[in-house]
Amino acid sequence: MPETTSDADLLAQTAIAVREAGAVLRERFGDVVRYRTREELMDALAANDDAALDVLRPRLTELRPNARLVEDELAGGALPSGEWWVLDPAEGNVNHLHALPEWAVTATLVRDNQPVLTAVHLPLTGETYTARVGAGAHLDGRPLHVSPTTDLGLSLVATSQARPDEDEDVVRRVGASITAMLFDALVVRTSVPATLHLLNLAAGRIDAFWQFAGARADLLPGALLVTEAGGRISDAEGRPWTPQSESFLAVAPGVHTEAVTTLSR
Numbered sequence: 001m002p003e004t005t006s007d008a009d010l011l012a013q014t015a016i017a018v019r020e021a022g023a024v025l026r027e028r029f030g031d032v033v034r035y036r037t038r039e040e041l042m043d044a045l046a047a048n049d050d051a052a053l054d055v056l057r058p059r060l061t062e063l064r065p066n067a068r069l070v071e072d073e074l075a076g077g078a079l080p081s082g083e084w085w086v087l088d089p090a091e092g093n094v095n096h097l098h099a100l101p102e103w104a105v106t107a108t109l110v111r112d113n114q115p116v117l118t119a120v121h122l123p124l125t126g127e128t129y130t131a132r133v134g135a136g137a138h139l140d141g142r143p144l145h146v147s148p149t150t151d152l153g154l155s156l157v158a159t160s161q162a163r164p165d166e167d168e169d170v171v172r173r174v175g176a177s178i179t180a181m182l183f184d185a186l187v188v189r190t191s192v193p194a195t196l197h198l199l200n201l202a203a204g205r206i207d208a209f210w211q212f213a214g215a216r217a218d219l220l221p222g223a224l225l226v227t228e229a230g231g232r233i234s235d236a237e238g239r240p241w242t243p244q245s246e247s248f249l250a251v252a253p254g255v256h257t258e259a260v261t262t263l264s265r
Contacts (some may be wrong), residue, residue, distance in 0.1 A: 007117055010063060010109070011132050015119040018105045021052040025090060025105065029124070033097040045093045052089030052105055058084050060107060067109065070216065077244050079216075084110045088217035091120075094192035102196050106221045120195060120223040129199050129225055137202050137228035139172070142196045146231040147204040150254035152262065155207035157181055158189040158197040163213070164187035170212050177210065177236075178261050198222020201250055202229035208251040208259045210236055216243050216251035226250045236263040 028051060035041045057069065067083035079086075083109060090096055092103030101124050101221055108118040117132040129144075132139040137144040159178060164173075181188045189197070189206070195218065197209045202225040211219070220243070223233050234240060236247035238260040251259050 001060055005063075007109075007132055008135070011117040011119065011130055013063050014060070014107050014109070014117065015121070015128050015130055017056055017063070018107050018119045018121040019123075019128060020059065021055040021089060022105045023053050024055055025096065025103070026123040029096060030099065032099045035097075039075040041097075042180050044097055045090070048090040048093050048096055051251075053087070056087055056089055056105075056107060060087075064109070072241055078214075078242070079110060086110050086147040086216050086220055088193075088195070088221075091195050091217070102191065102193065104193070104195055106195060106217065107225065108217075108220045110216075110220065115220045115224040118224045120199060120221050120225070122196075122199075129202070130226040131202075131221075131225040133224070133228070135228070137201060137225045144202045144225070144229040145204055146201060146208050146226065146229050147207045148254065149252050152208070152255045152258035153186060155185050155252075155255055155258070156187045156189065156205070157208040157210075158191075158200070158206055159186045159195040159209065160190070160192050160197060160218075163215075163231050166213060171248050177190065177212070180265050181261045183259070194218040195222050198226055198250055201231060201252075202226045204229075204252075208249070209256055210247065210249045210259070210263060212236070212247045219243070219248050223248075223250065232256050234260070236260065 033044050068084045088106045091106050096103045104120050104122050106120045108115050120129040200206045201209050230246045234249050235245045236249050
């Protein structure tokens with residue numbers, strides 16, 4: 001596909017690619033995958049990643065031959081200039097291994113450090129969430145809108161574990177934030193992966209999501225979906241969020257101030 005292809009056409013083709021990769025992972029889904037050591041766990045995770053990447057790499061390279069691929073879903077920070085595909089070939093991979101349904105395939109095109117389009121496919125439900133800058137967020141073609149709620153006390157909120165070997169200070173901050181939200185919000189959900197919470201936020205099913213630390217592949221797809229669905233993105237202190245930020249907050253606009261106040265306690 002030539003570099004002059006419109007972003008709208010590019011998004012349509014990206015959605016096809018994540019569906020094809022998702023079909024491969026769906027065939028691998030079933031019984032719990034048993035492991036006895038960290039090495040066996042990492043091998044099982046890598047096998048799923050590789051199966052999906054075998055589909056995504058050639059499809060996305062054909063779409064944008066000059067775009068580079070980021071395949072390390074735990075990487076963070078800014079990218080060099082130019083176009084990059086930020087991929088999480090098996091978002092929620094550990095859930096897949098444990099025969100849990102919360103996993104997805106994501107592909108996000110980043111242009112000069114700004115996400116311009118994203119496609120997230122949930123193979124077990126067949127749903128595909130897409131967003132493009134200036135064109136809104138959609139679920140299988142239907143527009144998405146964040147919740148109109150204005151009361152954190154009536155809100156469902158969620159957070160996610162950034163990584164299993166997180167810094168102790170970050171882990172303690174996560175625990176303190178959950179406790180604070182238990183006092184101020186209606187219901188607090190805690191699970192991985194982050195992307196699925198952000199899909200729910202974009203669809204108006206939950207009202208806020210926060211995370212400390214985190215990686216590009218965890219947050220960029222959902223950040224674009226939430227923004228294009230009318231939500232607000234910042235760090236936990238209310239400042240503009242970038243991939244270099246130490247925290248992330250996505251909310252329905254009506255509860256942003258309350259959420260920042262709670263997380264700052």
